[in-house]
Each structure stands twice: as structure tokens, then as C-alpha cells.
Amino acid sequence: MPAQAASLPDDPALLRIEGPIATITLNRPAAFNSVDLSIAKKLEQLGAEVEADDDIRVLVIEGEGRAFSAGGDLQTIGAAAASDTIAPVVGELLKHYHAFIETIRRMPKIVLSSVHGSAAGAGMGLAFVTDLCIAADDARFTPAYGKIGVSPDGGSTVGIVGTVGVRRSLQIFLAEDSFSAQQALDWGLVAKIVPAAELKAATRQFAQRLAQNSRAAIAGTKSLVYQAAVTPTRQQLDAEEDKIIEAMHTEEFRVAVKKFTSKSKPA
Numbered sequence: 001m002p003a004q005a006a007s008l009p010d011d012p013a014l015l016r017i018e019g020p021i022a023t024i025t026l027n028r029p030a031a032f033n034s035v036d037l038s039i040a041k042k043l044e045q046l047g048a049e050v051e052a053d054d055d056i057r058v059l060v061i062e063g064e065g066r067a068f069s070a071g072g073d074l075q076t077i078g079a080a081a082a083s084d085t086i087a088p089v090v091g092e093l094l095k096h097y098h099a100f101i102e103t104i105r106r107m108p109k110i111v112l113s114s115v116h117g118s119a120a121g122a123g124m125g126l127a128f129v130t131d132l133c134i135a136a137d138d139a140r141f142t143p144a145y146g147k148i149g150v151s152p153d154g155g156s157t158v159g160i161v162g163t164v165g166v167r168r169s170l171q172i173f174l175a176e177d178s179f180s181a182q183q184a185l186d187w188g189l190v191a192k193i194v195p196a197a198e199l200k201a202a203t204r205q206f207a208q209r210l211a212q213n214s215r216a217a218i219a220g221t222k223s224l225v226y227q228a229a230v231t232p233t234r235q236q237l238d239a240e241e242d243k244i245i246e247a248m249h250t251e252e253f254r255v256a257v258k259k260f261t262s263k264s265k266p267a
Contacts, residue, residue: 012039014064015046020057020211021204022050029065035122035154036073040096047103057211057218059107060203061130062114063123071121071144072154094153097122101129101155105226108219110210114203115181116196120144122154128189129159131222132210134203135181136196141189142178162229163188214256216247 014025024046026033033039050059063069072093080089104111113130120142127133127141145152152173161169164187172179184190194202210218220243228236247253 011042012036013042013046015049017053017056020055021060021207022053022056022058023060023062024050026061026063026069029063029067031073031075032067032070032118033063033065033123034070034073035093035097036076037093037096040093040100043100044096044103047100047107050109051103051107054215057109057213057215058207059104059109059111060114060207061111061126062203063116067117067123068113068115068119068139069123069126070118071123071125097154101126101158104130104155105158108215108222110213110218110222112203112207112210114199115139115141115190116199118142120178122156125152125154125156125159127159128163129155132191132206133184133189134192134194134199134206135184135190136199137181137193138196139181139184139193140178141180141184143173143176146174147177160189214247214250214252216243216250216252220244220247 010027012026012028014027016023016025024043026039028034028036028039050056076093077086077090080086110132111130113127113133114135115127115133116136116139118140119127121144124141124143127135143152143156145156156173157169160172164172168187181190181193185193192202192206213221224236224239224243227239231239
């Protein structure tokens, strides 16, 4: 199936749809895909479009150029600091960017970040707030916040704390200048590492594998997994019952279980 382009080539973020797989590309390569108001607004818009498309099962997020994302745009933030407009400027930026992060976590689709080069600050947060991350072997993750005297944003604590726990998170944000893809793999933040030259092909293959799951399986599993840590046992069990019965009412389940049971019958 041919790709559908949903963006103009010079947009700060691009959307491409190929069957059940959508790809959002951060498209400010000259600024290492740092996040300014233009890209934050575009990401919010594209995220809403992907969420609303029932045919999409997997969303890939990647960066154009030499980096995944250098994080918040320090030119914008520095100018705001100089003019004493931090609260309105950064507040507006994060309103749109955080809306995109919320959409990523909420949408009933698997979101896969594909990381090469540098992922710093909010760019690191984006890499790990997605459901899964595949990284090139040359990827470097840089918390960056402590160096400029601030605390994390951009979903950084949302994605990292739930994966690595409190102590490792404090280490990452306050004691790590940067860390490698291998370290991220060891800590459970990255699902796969591949040679940099193979990242696009490996990402595509991984996304296709994920897209083989039914919509109901993806939506139900994602919802259940994220709520498990904060939900009482009985409530979680009730949610599991609701989701599996909902999935069993789909045609995809009926076809799959019929295929499975026909294989199990004795010759």
C-alpha cells in the first residue's frame, strides 16, 4: 500500500501513513529537532489525527537529520529568560507539547520511538515516554536538566520512573551526564539496539510485527498495563475481564480462535 503524506515537506513535524503504521518525523534538522512552539503545536495536531484514525495500530516517532531530538529549544527559552517572560513562553510551549505526550500515552495504539544520535532533555523524555523504544547503537541519551539547573519535563518522569524505579531515576536525572544505548537497554528503557545503518529497516520490521496484533489486543493491553501499577487488585481484575470480553466480541478474535482450534483437532 502506498504511503499517504499528511504534511507539507517544510512542516516542523511530518506525518506519513502506510497501512496500519503511522510515522511522525521531527523535522527541524538544522536545530537538531529541538522543541519550539511551532513543533509543539504541530505534534499536538498530528497526535490527535493519529489517535482519531481507527485504521492505525502503530505510531513510530523518529527524527530527521543527525539527531532524534536535542530537547527544548534553548534559543526560545534563553530569549524568554532574558525578557523575563519564562512563565508565559514556556507555559505555552509545554501546554501543546504535554498535550502531545498525553495523547501518546492515551491513544489505543502502540507508540514506538526510533532513536539515533542524540536524545537530550525533553527529547530523551519523548524517547522513553513512548510504549517501546528501538535505538541505533550510536544513540546517546542526555538528561541535561541538572546542567542548566532545572527539573525534568516533556514526560521524562512519566516514562522513566515507571520503567527503572525511583533510585535509578534520581541517578539518571542528577548523576548521569549521558548514557549509551547499551545502558538504556540494560535498564529496560530500550527494547532493541541495532546498527545505525539498519535503524530504519529494523524499525519498520518491528512496527510491522507490532501491527500484526489486533486493534482490541493493542488497546486493551496498553490500557491494562499502564493502570496496573496504580489500580487495586480487584479493580484491575475487573478491568481485565471487561477488556478480554470486549476483544472476544471482535471478528478478528473469532477468525483467530477458529484457526487455532482447527489446528488443534486430531487428524
